[in-house]
Amino acid sequence: MAKGLPQIGDKFKGAVQKTDQEQKITDLQAEVEKLRALQSPELETEISKLREQLQTQVGDIAVNIHLIDPNPNQPRQTITQESIQSKARLLKKHGQITPVILVPHNHGRYLLLDGQLRWSGAQVLGWETIRALIVPPPDDLDQSSLLTFLGFEDLNPLDKAEAIFKEITKSTGLELDEVTTSLATVLKRIERNNQIKELTKLLVANSEEQQKGLEALEIINEEQALFLVFLEFGLNPASVKSNLLPMLSLPEDLKKAIREKGLKGAHALALATLSAKTLKISEQEAAKERIKATEQVLKENLTVPETRDLIKGIKARYLTPEPSESKEIKAVLQKISSGLSETTLANASREQLQSLQEILAQKLDEIGKLIGD
Template identity: 40%
Template structure:
């Protein structure tokens, strides 16, 4: 695994990698050059280099001149089951369809050769082309990288349009596949170690390791008195150039969201909005789970339709909670007088009733009969 370099590293000149490749209809004849290229692409993507797109454009031009780009029937292409991105919004696919329809395919998709051709990069273009009824797409075929999920994760992880739920699930899958941990235990382990290191005021030192070489990362982690599992989790996150504290605070909370909010994220809701809406729980509202689900759905719809900011969303959520807490207080206050009167009646002993004037007893009897009739009417309506 190549050492991670600081982000200030100069981007490599990709144009030299294919200068000696033979012209061929299959890129597999240039495997060594391609593997070098993929390593550099991953490093550039993960470091956020501004030179990446220019380099890739130059590469595509060279590949095309060497007839490395092939026309592949869409029916022969299948999505990658290890693709970190699980969410493809309809409007995003439609936008790409309009682009393909008006301008054609500007960039080739990248495929991996197995028994079938798997998508490594370009699934949105593939989905859009299928929607348009295209029969083929221009593609580059590369040898399958080792640790396919990690490679796909690196190409997707730092893109702004990868939603936090897809990101959280992909990170957990990567950690689980490289450790003996159950996926459900990973967020808890991370939260525990981050909380402890924060108390020890050593979390900042861990965050600074993101840009360091693996040897430095392992050396520092080994000095922190971590359990094997804690060290493994932090090591993998740092290898992915992720700040563990940020993952704990902003990404892994997506995994504990209510199912309806997870669905909303996959439909375009932002992660921080979902975290705010999560407060509309049955416990906070003092109502049933079914009722809370309805209120969350209504509030989520309002947030989406009005395009509310996170701050505005929090305000709306607090207003909804306050409104329901007030209603519950009012309901409780109407119940208290009834309870008090019941207790008062229970305190009327037989001896005290014997000492009461007949006229007062008759008046009490009439009142009780009238209230009993009202209670029976209410109970029938409830049924």
């Protein structure tokens, strides 16, 4: 069975809110006043700490940017200078609307759980502090990061696919090839039984309803564990199979274009059909064709249909279209098969058989030359 996977909201139950922490705030205020009454200079540090703690109870606080460390295992692996500059421009124009989310770590420093672009953009602008919400360290930081990004950040499809399947293999204990096989097998069975709609409805169900729904679809044991993870992340398994899973097997040149040049996932999947196997050329030649086509797609900002037309033209240069099936030959084959029976040949004269033999020999020779070519 899948490990217990808390809902996104559960991940932040530790974020202290004023509405349910009034008594704690009162206690902290009393502690500040008590320390002040002692009038001891040595206690000034403690008062500062309590002030900061009090601010945390009230809501988000200003945190020194230089005390924040990025999360090395965050799902977003594609962070371009263009995206950072774009975020910086928005911050400069509108200010910081949403606080970043931090968890305490490493003696007074903080680890970034959500807000990589906001934090990077603030650094570009030379900000000294950034508004942040401090939450207790979750039990599973990698999973919390993924849930946060799925909920609030626009990951490109490659980063999203890699992060999701990393979490899935960790949560279920299945290897990637096992996940792929299981996903394809179950979806094929569900499609055959016309139950795709029933599976899709489970995306908005609660955990108990999801488990019962999967059992009704005869998805049990390891298959159920896998599908529960998909549903926990709010992912339609059919969409995962069609749109996310293929991202993992893209050629490296296309992955690089997604990460560094902003190539869209749908365009990348279309360009991936320019493979060595399809074009019947070497891997190196195929890569050159893909890179050239990718540059044209990006430069001309082609749509997906326009990209497919471009690919069709490239394939036409390499692939010779197979001749269509001849109706005439089909008719001749039928006549030879049914008309030249053993009885018919036995009743023919010697001269007729010799003439037939000569004609067939000549045609067989012509056919041999065509096949040989």
